[in-house]
Amino acid sequence: MDHIAGLLDGPRARGAFLLRCVLEPPFAVRIEDGAPLTVVVMVRGETALEADGEVVAARAGDVVVLRGPAPYTVCSDPGVAVQAVIGPDEACSSPPGAVRPPTELGVRTWGHAPDAATSMLVGTYPVGGEMGARLVRSLPPVAVLRPDDLPGLALGALTALLDAELDHEGPGQEVVLDRALDLLLATVLRAWFAGPAAPSAALARRDPAVGPALRAVEAEPARGWTVDALARHAGLSRAAFARRFTTLVGEPPMSWLTDLRLTLAADLLRGSDLTLAAIADRVGYASPFALSAAFLRERGVRPTALRAG
Secondary structure: OOHHHHHHOOOOOOOOEEEEEEEOOOOEEEEOOOOOEEEEEEEEOEEEEEEOOEEEEEEOOOEEEEEOOOOEEEEOOOOOOOOEEEOHHHOEEOOOOOOOOOEEOOOOEEEOOOOOOEEEEEEEEOOOOHHHHHHHOOOOOEEEEOHHHOOHHHHHHHHHHHHHHOOOOOOOHHHHHHHHHHHHHHHHHHHHHHOOOOOHHHHHHOOOOHHHHHHHHHHOOOOOOOHHHHHHHHOOOHHHHHHHHHHHHOOOHHHHHHHHHHHHHHHHHHHOOOOHHHHHHHHOOOOHHHHHHHHHHHHOOOHHHHHHO
């Protein structure tokens, strides 16, 4: 399974939310929508984002990727009082006494004025599958990618398309916006994962020993993998491979394998009519009982509960 394909297969932009924010300094907006994944494209101006106790700066041409569901604040300066709070379902409210709160400015546009100094496109993604959620968890809470980190021509064209589509409503527009958002996310992630600032999960895949082992397991999750077998595949001793894998991936090989198999099984339980026996066979468990025991031990639920849900 391609890493980015696996990620995008979860947060496909069906049901995503796209908004143009146009804000005039000083501004501060608190986002508490609980979105699993958010992409902010800076069109003009600059902003600061406070997320997970960290403040990062972004300016025109930058792209910010935020891993939810933790809240974050978009502001012209960290000292500015919050003017508006965006909650679940994009519900907006203003704290008592808020000065110059942003308002709706037309179709999918929100802020102070259409020609405000700061303009950004904000896309939020629901994550529809266990595999997508697993890979989203591998991302840092917030990351800023500069134009030098990204393929400017493709990103510029996608940004222009999204910006233009937001100005009107028409037949099929939701489909166009959804697919453009998918392309935007894929473009950003491909460039990010290929660069030196990639998250640890992507760096592990580029390791000459651990990378081939990860890809081999993902290609054949049902195979009877052992640490010895993976070490031989990587060309390392068992001990050396286990240490290297744990350091780069963040957990031991068999723990990672178990989580992968149960994640794949969970998506099959929710998204297919396969029997429990067929799913167990597909993800590498000898029997439905073995799969059920693994689910109960690792996740505290039985597979039947996932299917019922």
